[in-house]
Every structure is written in C-alpha cells, then in structure tokens.
Amino acid sequence: MNKFTLLRAAILIIPRGVLEMREFNKHFWAEMAVRIHQLIKEVFPDFGKKLDKLLYYLTPKSYFFEMKRNSKIIPA
DSSP states (O other), X not given: OOHHHHHHIIIIIHHHHHHHHHHHHHHHHHHHHHHHHHHHHHHOGGXXXXXXXXXXXXXXXXXXXXXXXXXXXXXX
C-alpha cells in the first residue's frame, strides 16, 4: 500500500463508516425509546397521555417523528 491509497482510504472510507454508525445509533435509540414508551404505557395506562407529551417535549424532533412513524405515537 502506498501513501496515496492510505490517504484515499482515510478520506473516503472512514467518514462513511462514521456516518453509517451515527445513522445506526440514531435508529437504535429511536427504536429503544419506542419500546420503553410502549412498555411504560402498558404498565401505567393512566400515565400514557402525560408520557406522550413528555416525550414530545424532551425528544429531539427528528427522533420523535421517526418514533411516531414507527409506533403511531400521537402527542396528547
């Protein structure tokens, strides 16, 4: 491997891997939030509307709308 190949790998391959990992983490935590949300709503049904509103205000909007698409969360 010459220096040019290593430089090309550093410029092209490594950032793509970092971006893919960030995208994976975003989807992973959105999915975890959906599962935790559903579990809490099942265990504490009276807390459901308050939990929806709390999630709406505490979650970054891009994650919240992804969660809404995945699980049909409707804010109170």
